[in-house]
Amino acid sequence: MWNLDCDWYTPRSLLSTPTDYHFPGDRFIPNRSLMDLDQAHTFLTNKPTQKFHNKHFNDAYRQKLDEKLTLDSEGKPFRMLVFRGSPKVSKKSIRHMDVIRQEEEAAFQNNRNQLIRRRLPKKESRVLDAPKIRNDFYTNTMDWGKNNILAVALGREIYLWNSVTADVFQLFKANDNNYPTSVSWSEDSKYLATGFMHSNLHLFDAETSKTIRKLEGHSQRIATLAWNGHILTSGSHDKSIINHDVRAKSNVTSRVKGHKAEVCGLKWSKRRNILASGGNENHIYIWESNKMNSSNFLHCFKGHCAAVKALAWCPYDSSVLASGGGTDDRCIKLWNVQKGTNICSIDTKAQVCGLEWNRHHKEILSGHGFSTSAEYNQLCLWEYPSMTKVGGLDPHASRVLHLSQSPDGLTTVSAGADETLRFWDVFGPPATKTKEASVLDNLLSLKISPIR
Secondary structure, three states: OOOOOOOOOOHHHHHOOOOOOOOOEOOOOEOHHHOOHHHHHHHHHOOOOOOOOOOOOOHHHHHHHHHHHHEOOOOOEOOOOOOOOOOOOOOOOOOOHHHHHHHHHHHHHHHHHHHOOOOOOOOOOEEEEOOOOOOOOOOEOEEEOOOOEEEEEEOOEEEEEEOOOOOEEEEEEOOOOOOEEEEEEOOOOOEEEEEEOOOOEEEEEOOOOOEEEEEOOOOOOEEEEEEEOOEEEEEEOOOOEEEEEOOOOOOEEEEEOOOOOOEEEEEEOOOOOEEEEEEOOOOEEEEEHHHHHHOOOOEEEOOOOOOEEEEEEOOOOOOEEEEEEOOOOOEEEEEEOOOOEEEEEEEOOOOEEEEEEEOOOOEEEEEEOOOOOOOOOOEEEEEOOOOOEEEEEOOOOOOEEEEEEOOOOOOEEEEEOOOEEEEEOOOOOOOOOOHHHHHHHHHHHHHOOOOO
């Protein structure tokens, strides 16, 4: 039995003069103060030239110990501990929990989308006659206002159709040669702007149905119109774009000339700070609202091979613009206007006359005309951002001239050269969940629980 001071293990005693003990400390909890670290380092780093023995163990004991540690039951040499690399296995390494959760969420979401995948309507919900509608690709003579009234130019006349009451009203009848070439409702639907063949621009009051202003500035036909608050923007065959302040006595606030041919498409962004214009020289110009006085454009996209009439800003990403080319191009292109780059290009195999984004699902609808293949006069629905074709509708006997969307975003109307207006519930109502989809939602909610 060892005779030790009661405080041999205290910090004070460990820092004092070391005492020579003949045991290495506890078997499981080593005592570093009792270790010879220099000797241990020597054993680990240098091959010993001689054996170091504990003087308290005799030769017979050491021989017996060596046999037990170096020989197996059959007397063959072996090593008790062999350090080697772990065997190669096909099992994947453990990944971060967030990565696993994200993959599981994506898998469940894909399964859910497959169960509630929307289908195109088999036929239109309503058909209206549109006699004398002009078969002109470059004009824009139909618009659906927030007041639920559809304005459409038929020949020399402008008609208003109330989608709630189904009442029809003739708003205006022009002279023989000075027919309407563009119509556009103001954002609050208080006014209807109409551009004419002979460069006239009229502003009608929606309540009184009377002309309240005649705006000037262009020298040739006005093919396209777009509102930005109280600013009315017009594009003309004279290659110019004019911003009109409808409140001011001197209506022209700015005029820009970038296009080398007729301006046939105009669209303001949702934030009202960017204007996209398409021309018959196949170019798209991007303009900043606060720099239009200088005629310096932000970008010029030259990817199309035909006139660009169809333009539409993405409602989910304000930097994405969709455009459609004419007969020699037949492509829908997506652009990033912040970076000035093309995102993708889809060959639709037919003239693109109109584009409308779905506000309830990530989709875009395109209206088509002439084609070199069998896919003409169609309405086509595309998934976004993959731009995979969901399906097509071909009820029109002639090309689709214009597309417009109802205020609630559930119905789209197509105007065809076959002198018909066809209404489609292609965008809604938002899909209802099936029983299977609800089960998947419940499972998904468990998979993405914040509790780990």
